[in-house]
Amino acid sequence: MFWQQLVNGLTVGSTYSLIAIGYTLIFGVLGIINMAHGQIFIFGSLVGLVLITEADMPLGVAFLAAVVVSAILGLILEYTALRPLRKKNVPHLASLISTIGFAILVEEAMHKLFGADSRAVPVSLGSEMYDLGIVQVRGVDIIILAVSVVLMFVLHFWINRTKMGKAIRATAENNETASILGINTNMVIVTTVVIASALGGVAGCLIGLAYSALIPTMGLNLGFKGLAVLILGGVGSITGAMVCGIILGIAEVFSVAYGDSSYRDAVAFGLIILILLIRPQGLFGRKV
Amino acid sequence: MDLFNPYNLQVITFIVLNGILAISIYITLATGQLSLGHAGFMSIGAYVASILTKQADVPLIFALLLGGLIAGVIALLIGAPTLKLHGLYLAIATLGFGEVVRVIFLNMEITNGALGITGLKSIGSTLYDWLKVTGLTGDSFGLSVLQMKAVLTLLFLLLLFGLVLFLTLRLHRSRIGRAFEAIKADETAAKAMGLPVAYYKMLAFIIGAVLAGFCGGLFAHITTTITPDDFNYHKVVEILSFAVIGGSEIVWGPLFGAFILTTLPEVLRVLAEYKMIMYGAIMVLVMAFRPHGLIGTDTFAKLFDRRRKQAARQAEEGM
Amino acid sequence: MLLELNNVGKSFGGITALRDVTFGVAEGEIVGLIGPNGAGKTTIFNMVTGIFEPSNGHISFAGQPLAGIPPHKITARGIARTFQNIRLFGHLSALENVKVGCHTWTRAGFWASLLKTRRQREEERAVEQKASELLAFVGLSDVADLRADTLPYGQQRRLEIARALATQPKLLLLDEPAAGMIESETKELMELVRKIRDNGTTVLLVEHDMGLVMNLCDKVVCINFGVKIAEGTPDEVQNHPDVIEAYLGKEEEAC
Numbered sequence: 017m018f019w020q021q022l023v024n025g026l027t028v029g030s031t032y033s034l035i036a037i038g039y040t041l042i043f044g045v046l047g048i049i050n051m052a053h054g055q056i057f058i059f060g061s062l063v064g065l066v067l068i069t070e071a072d073m074p075l076g077v078a079f080l081a082a083v084v085v086s087a088i089l090g091l092i093l094e095y096t097a098l099r100p101l102r103k104k105n106v107p108h109l110a111s112l113i114s115t116i117g118f119a120i121l122v123e124e125a126m127h128k129l130f131g132a133d134s135r136a137v138p139v140s141l142g143s144e145m146y147d148l149g150i151v152q153v154r155g156v157d158i159i160i161l162a163v164s165v166v167l168m169f170v171l172h173f174w175i176n177r178t179k180m181g182k183a184i185r186a187t188a189e190n191n192e193t194a195s196i197l198g199i200n201t202n203m204v205i206v207t208t209v210v211i212a213s214a215l216g217g218v219a220g221c222l223i224g225l226a227y228s229a230l231i232p233t234m235g236l237n238l239g240f241k242g243l244a245v246l247i248l249g250g251v252g253s254i255t256g257a258m259v260c261g262i263i264l265g266i267a268e269v270f271s272v273a274y275g276d277s278s279y280r281d282a283v284a285f286g287l288i289i290l291i292l293l294i295r296p297q298g299l300f301g302r303k304v
Numbered sequence: 305m306d307l308f309n310p311y312n313l314q315v316i317t318f319i320v321l322n323g324i325l326a327i328s329i330y331i332t333l334a335t336g337q338l339s340l341g342h343a344g345f346m347s348i349g350a351y352v353a354s355i356l357t358k359q360a361d362v363p364l365i366f367a368l369l370l371g372g373l374i375a376g377v378i379a380l381l382i383g384a385p386t387l388k389l390h391g392l393y394l395a396i397a398t399l400g401f402g403e404v405v406r407v408i409f410l411n412m413e414i415t416n417g418a419l420g421i422t423g424l425k426s427i428g429s430t431l432y433d434w435l436k437v438t439g440l441t442g443d444s445f446g447l448s449v450l451q452m453k454a455v456l457t458l459l460f461l462l463l464l465f466g467l468v469l470f471l472t473l474r475l476h477r478s479r480i481g482r483a484f485e486a487i488k489a490d491e492t493a494a495k496a497m498g499l500p501v502a503y504y505k506m507l508a509f510i511i512g513a514v515l516a517g518f519c520g521g522l523f524a525h526i527t528t529t530i531t532p533d534d535f536n537y538h539k540v541v542e543i544l545s546f547a548v549i550g551g552s553e554i555v556w557g558p559l560f561g562a563f564i565l566t567t568l569p570e571v572l573r574v575l576a577e578y579k580m581i582m583y584g585a586i587m588v589l590v591m592a593f594r595p596h597g598l599i600g601t602d603t604f605a606k607l608f609d610r611r612r613k614q615a616a617r618q619a620e621e622g623m
Numbered sequence: 624m625l626l627e628l629n630n631v632g633k634s635f636g637g638i639t640a641l642r643d644v645t646f647g648v649a650e651g652e653i654v655g656l657i658g659p660n661g662a663g664k665t666t667i668f669n670m671v672t673g674i675f676e677p678s679n680g681h682i683s684f685a686g687q688p689l690a691g692i693p694p695h696k697i698t699a700r701g702i703a704r705t706f707q708n709i710r711l712f713g714h715l716s717a718l719e720n721v722k723v724g725c726h727t728w729t730r731a732g733f734w735a736s737l738l739k740t741r742r743q744r745e746e747e748r749a750v751e752q753k754a755s756e757l758l759a760f761v762g763l764s765d766v767a768d769l770r771a772d773t774l775p776y777g778q779q780r781r782l783e784i785a786r787a788l789a790t791q792p793k794l795l796l797l798d799e800p801a802a803g804m805i806e807s808e809t810k811e812l813m814e815l816v817r818k819i820r821d822n823g824t825t826v827l828l829v830e831h832d833m834g835l836v837m838n839l840c841d842k843v844v845c846i847n848f849g850v851k852i853a854e855g856t857p858d859e860v861q862n863h864p865d866v867i868e869a870y871l872g873k874e875e876e877a878c
Contacts, residue, residue: 049392100592108391109338110595113548117587120541124581236537240403243396251392282407285400292397293385471737478736478743479729479750482715486723489712496672496706498698498727498790507733553714600714 029265054239057216060086090213250301349517375517420531428453551597724789
């Protein structure tokens with residue numbers, strides 16, 4: 017039972033990590049929290065799902081479509097809600113509010129396009145069970161874990177080794193200095209927003225596979241979880257997002273298994289309030 | 305349009321209620337704090353007041369006041385650690401608070417979970433009962449009972465709104481109001497001027513919460529039914545939009561926002577279905593084009609200025 | 624001594640900004656704090672006003688240590704300041720800005736303000752009067768109702784001084800008050816600072832305009848690389864070899 021729950025927690029948690037990385041990347045370069053993140057990637061994932069159910073597209077195409085649509089929505093966000101606010105001297109919280117507005121628009125668009133109801137994922141992918149001695153694992157869980165872990169490694173490598181990754185880190189460190197050093201910060205920001213949203217798209221697909229269903233309101237819920245992970249891990253810390261996503265996943269699964277399932281959604285925010293009390297900069301955050 | 309149509313009266317009542325809510329978010333924002341927990345405080349006030357009137361037969365007005373008070377006490381408790389947090393953190397922490405409160409109400413027995421509390425005695429009925437004691441009924445004014453109740457509710461709300469606005473304006477023009485403004489403009493400079501910044505931020509946060517809680521109680525006893533979902537994220541967005549569209553520099557901004565945003569979907573029926581889209585679009589557009597909101601401290605000054613210039617020009621022409 | 628710094632040092636994450644600085648400001652003096660950019664002058668201001676705690680050493684004001692006292696209480700004890708990069712409350716009027724400064728010596732709380740008690744009304748009248756007087760004192764009566772951020776630069780500097788004076792300070796810290804001013808404005812400013820001193824407020828100022836410092840100050844302290852290199856009358860400091868080197872050395876680099 018314990019080990020089984022741990023595996024479930026890991027699976028759920030790894031998707032939270034992917035979501036939170038999206039928040040943290042954008043916070044890193046822009047210093048803002050993108051409140052539309054959750055809605056953006058659930059929209060993308062729903063497009064993928066509709067392609068499977070309505071147009072009989074193969075899974076791979078649907079997956080790709082989900083990621084691309086999420087990325088495009090990220091681009092639209094950048095050009096409508098973020099960039100116009102960078103030009104002038106706007107109040108500190110303006111971008112938070114404009115992303116909240118964008119989130120509402122995306123959520124309403126989902127309701128109008130896809131309806132408010134839950135849509136089943138008709139893929140029987142990975143429903144077979146594997147017996148690993150102490151635990152039995154669904155194939156889908158293995159896929160989710162594998163994809164998440166591989167993506168995180170790729171991202172880690174990309175951020176630390178490639179030219180673009182270095183430009184992103186430089187911009188995160190100091191926007192002005194980076195632009196003096198000849199880094200095209202606008203390009204960096206666009207790239208970051210696109211990558212963050214695309215990662216979200218992947219997370220959305222994996223979650224769809226895990227729960228065999230997608231609902232428009234999941235954007236809000238999962239977005240909240242990503243936010244919780246962001247604060248837990250320390251705003252701007254990629255390592256923090258990775259580790260704390262897993263921690264949240266495990267905490268949730270155990271609170272359901274050994275506690276009261278109806279409080280599952282409160283776990284994330286309970287942890288936030290706790291961490292803000294004892295270590296406001298987050299587990300992996302630098303003290304400011 | 306029939307003015308005494310109970311439905312129209314209720315719409316106006318909601319405009320007034322949202323006006324009080326707008327003041328509550330304005331006061332918190334007046335110190336530069338973005339709280340996304342107002343729906344949470346509203347729900348606390350709503351549930352406390354409803355449980356008191358329904359289960360304990362507490363008189364309405366005391367129940368409403370207690371609802372606001374308890375919301376204020378909770379604000380004090382969560383404010384102590386969170387108000388040290390800066391901008392974004394406070395926003396997320398208060399958003400989290402609102403969600404935790406909602407989940408708790410969804411699961412408590414006394415709040416009746418997702419079904420919520422129904423069958424509350426409305427403000428209109430309570431006031432009508434009082435009126436009957438004096439011997440007056442709807443007939444005395446040529447109105448039906450339903451109309452009379454709606455009229456009484458509206459009058460009650462208008463009275464409260466007037467009182468709250470009056471006190472807010474008083475506060476604004478006092479030592480406290482100046483302290484709020486100064487802190488919003490520049491915390492470091494405010495400290496250098498001898499202002500206990502933490503104390504004033506806490507004060508503004510608590511006043512905002514008390515008012516939100518009070519509005520929650522009013523809301524519950526106007527609709528007579530509440531569920532946890534009445535106070536979800538969309539409510540947060542709605543309250544925030546008041547201040548966003550109107551601006552939070554002066555109290556007239558959020559009031560204007562509340563008026564416009566509550567009236568538009570009623571007047572333009574088409575908009576009702578797209579209410580949330582309207583909120584979303586407004587937030588994005590206003591932030592992009594006028595991030596301080598539509599009404600600022602200079603709005604009235606400019607108006608007066610123009611008038612003064614006009615007067616001056618006329619005087620010149622006269623000569 | 625009204626203000627005393629005893630072996631005060633400050634380091635930020637291993638980098639020493641200030642080392643063992645000792646000097647005092649006597650009541651009724653105008654003291655100038657000079658030194659090249661980055662010498663640590665603003666750091667001293669920030670420690671005296673409680674924004675930073677010194678890493679070592681003591682600061683005392685009117686005989687009382689300032690350690691551990693938060694900025695707003697230090698202001699209440701009688702130290703007020705202006706900022707190098709002007710920090711007015713931009714969307715408030717000039718008059719309102721000065722009224723904010725009256726916070727320390729007024730008492731009206733939340734309930735008194737709501738109920739508009741007699742005491743509160745009297746206090747508000749006193750505040751109104753005091754603020755108007757101060758605006759007149761710095762020569763800004765004409766612009767009392769204009770938004771602070773719409774005022775020209777020189778007026779903003781003077782408004783900051785009026786706002787600081789509203790706290791009724793014993794000691795006024797001016798951080799580069801003449802920065803960006805033209806000559807006639809600087810002259811007016813010097814007159815103003817003298818008037819402030821004559822009204823009983825001690826002044827400690829950071830300034831780069833040597834003409835102003837040498838003309839105005841009773842005493843000058845020179846800091847370079849976080850260390851005090853000279854202290855004395857303007858003449859003494861001006862002719863001190865270390866001071867000449869600090870400034871000339873810098874100028875050579877600049878050439």
